Amino acid sequence: MTELIETIVKALVDHPEEVSVREVEEGSRLVYQLTVHASDMGKVIGKQGRVAKAIRTVVNAAGTNHNKRISLEIV
Numbered sequence: 001m002t003e004l005i006e007t008i009v010k011a012l013v014d015h016p017e018e019v020s021v022r023e024v025e026e027g028s029r030l031v032y033q034l035t036v037h038a039s040d041m042g043k044v045i046g047k048q049g050r051v052a053k054a055i056r057t058v059v060n061a062a063g064t065n066h067n068k069r070i071s072l073e074i075v
Contacts, residue, residue: 004062005032005072008055013040030068032059035075044074 010016015037063070
């Protein structure tokens with residue numbers, strides 16, 4: 001799943017070398033923490049959060065076979 005997130009986000013940003021995804025397990029929840037360069041934050045979030053919402057939708061769809069709730073945090 002981390003590779004999927006990295007692949008999507010690296011295509012959007014100007015500094016793909018600074019994209020990192022960390023996986024944190026919190027009980028029945030699986031959280032992916034996405035970190036990007038400060039100047040790329042707007043590109044990842046998008047207007048009114050549309051790009052971030054689309055990335056979250058893809059992550060949730062890809063993670064349906066897990067028995068955990070999956071979320072993506074952009075830090």
